[in-house]
Amino acid sequence: MEEKKIKRKRRIWPWVLLGLTVTFGTLIVLTPVFLVSHKFDTQTFDLSPYLGGATNMFESTTATVDFSIASHYDGYRVVANGMLLDWPYTLKVDVVPTFRLFGVDVTGDVNFSLDDTPWRLWARFSASSSGDWRVEDARLDATTFSEDDPVIRQILSRVQIPAVSNLVFSGEVAVKATAERTKKVPVPKWSASCKLTNVALSCLVGEQPVVVENMRLKASALGIADYVDIMPIRPRAECIMASGFTLSNVFATVHVEEHTITLTNDTASATGPTTTNVVERMLMVSEAGASCCGGDARLYSFVNGKKMLKATIALDGVDAGAVLKHLKGFNGEASGRLHGKLPITYLKEDNRFELKYTYLHSVPGETGRLKLFDAKPFIDNMALGGMQQEDCDNLSKALTDLTYDVFKLSLYPEEDGRQALSVKLVGKYEHDMITIPVSLEITFHSNLDSLLKEGLKAIRQKKKITNKLGEMK
Numbered sequence: 001m002e003e004k005k006i007k008r009k010r011r012i013w014p015w016v017l018l019g020l021t022v023t024f025g026t027l028i029v030l031t032p033v034f035l036v037s038h039k040f041d042t043q044t045f046d047l048s049p050y051l052g053g054a055t056n057m058f059e060s061t062t063a064t065v066d067f068s069i070a071s072h073y074d075g076y077r078v079v080a081n082g083m084l085l086d087w088p089y090t091l092k093v094d095v096v097p098t099f100r101l102f103g104v105d106v107t108g109d110v111n112f113s114l115d116d117t118p119w120r121l122w123a124r125f126s127a128s129s130s131g132d133w134r135v136e137d138a139r140l141d142a143t144t145f146s147e148d149d150p151v152i153r154q155i156l157s158r159v160q161i162p163a164v165s166n167l168v169f170s171g172e173v174a175v176k177a178t179a180e181r182t183k184k185v186p187v188p189k190w191s192a193s194c195k196l197t198n199v200a201l202s203c204l205v206g207e208q209p210v211v212v213e214n215m216r217l218k219a220s221a222l223g224i225a226d227y228v229d230i231m232p233i234r235p236r237a238e239c240i241m242a243s244g245f246t247l248s249n250v251f252a253t254v255h256v257e258e259h260t261i262t263l264t265n266d267t268a269s270a271t272g273p274t275t276t277n278v279v280e281r282m283l284m285v286s287e288a289g290a291s292c293c294g295g296d297a298r299l300y301s302f303v304n305g306k307k308m309l310k311a312t313i314a315l316d317g318v319d320a321g322a323v324l325k326h327l328k329g330f331n332g333e334a335s336g337r338l339h340g341k342l343p344i345t346y347l348k349e350d351n352r353f354e355l356k357y358t359y360l361h362s363v364p365g366e367t368g369r370l371k372l373f374d375a376k377p378f379i380d381n382m383a384l385g386g387m388q389q390e391d392c393d394n395l396s397k398a399l400t401d402l403t404y405d406v407f408k409l410s411l412y413p414e415e416d417g418r419q420a421l422s423v424k425l426v427g428k429y430e431h432d433m434i435t436i437p438v439s440l441e442i443t444f445h446s447n448l449d450s451l452l453k454e455g456l457k458a459i460r461q462k463k464k465i466t467n468k469l470g471e472m473k
Helices: 002-010 013-034 048-057 150-158 320-324 376-384 389-398 448-453 456-462
Strands: 037-039 043-046 062-072 075-084 087-100 103-114 120-128 133-146 164-181 189-205 208-224 227-230 236-242 245-265 274-292 295-304 308-319 332-334 337-347 352-355 358-362 368-372 402-413 419-431 434-446 465-469
Touching (some): 087 150, 295 337, 320 332, 320 337, 389 419, 389 434
Antiparallel strands (some): 037 062, 062 075, 087 103, 103 120, 120 133, 133 164, 189 208, 208 236, 236 245, 245 274, 274 295, 295 308, 308 337, 337 352, 368 402, 402 419, 419 434
16 A cells, blocks of 8 residues: 555656646746737936046936837847937847746847947847856947047047147947856856057147057956956057157057055044055056157156156167257258167146156267258357357368267256257268368257257257367368
8 A cells, every 4th residue: 555655646746747837838828918018117227336437428427218028929029218328229139038847048139229320239148047147249340430420529529638639530449248157157257359440540739730540459358246357458550640750660568457555544433444445547558669760769668657657768770860850940961870768758737748868879880970951050059159250160061061970969957947958979071181070069058848849049049058169170
């Protein structure tokens, strides 16, 4: 009797399975009937906590959602419309459920677009009732953008870029991303990459034109939960023209470093001192360079502080003529290779640049040539400094075709806040059996703006010149 009772209990399971099958089958059949179409009330969400310091870029900081669900032959479609910040959008989600004995799996596609703009996002996702989910392929296909894009135009109208005007740009951008959460990795794990190509830009920075041609870069990041690891960013540009200089084959490697700073509040309270962890991100440039004036320019050091940005550029083998033609008041030709250092400081609060302890010098053992087509402004300055007329005449003749062994330009600050530009020349002039040896060192005193904008004209007005002239024969 006991054995028969045990067998009857085991025969209950087929009936349980049959009941579950009928129940799930009924749900599959009846659910589309009850969800042929259903519209939900409009929902509003505040996005300001997620925008951080970018809230001033948008007029609205909310998102509204007005959506409906409709069934179709193999699943359901969710259609949502509303406003995302300042722009109307359309969201379509196609969901295909697969019911299992003890759960359900869901797969689907997401299509998102900002109305009347070229911005379109697409993604494919899957999820299960066990808690696993995966975004397999989220992407923004290569999209052309420019300053005429309605979204970009509206953002630029609310964001003021200091000292930049007449901004014109274009390019292509593409974005890819994946994300997942599984039993093995019970927190969200994601990756994203952004690629910019064919970027062209022109603008005025102050009064100086800046042109960028064929710039490209790729940025990517990996994340697990709140931890973010940003990969090195490597911008490249075919050509950058600024302040009369042309940089070609421009490259850089930029690292984004994250630091956690603990702030302690010692103010007396019932619970004692409190601490707050603040995450700061800073940029570190490990390498940068370009071809310039027939030579190479390389970034030697870079510091991005709160009040200023400092960069030191090392120049190697640049052409003397290509450098001197950028000095106002220079009318002539020059040859020879120069090396030197160019330290630049940008004061963020004052929005201005400073040059300190800059120098360019010729290569020891190598000669170069210097020809001034009009040496009168230069000679007039020498006369103001006390040079005798005979020496001025000899120097004027020598500067028409001078072969130099030593050529050095130095720019350094003085105690009164002005800049001193020192020029040193050692060489000789040879023509028709006439040899004029030259050993010359001149220091011009002026402010940096005058040196860069007005050159010798402004220096002559200052009428402060010191010189050391060697013997001429």
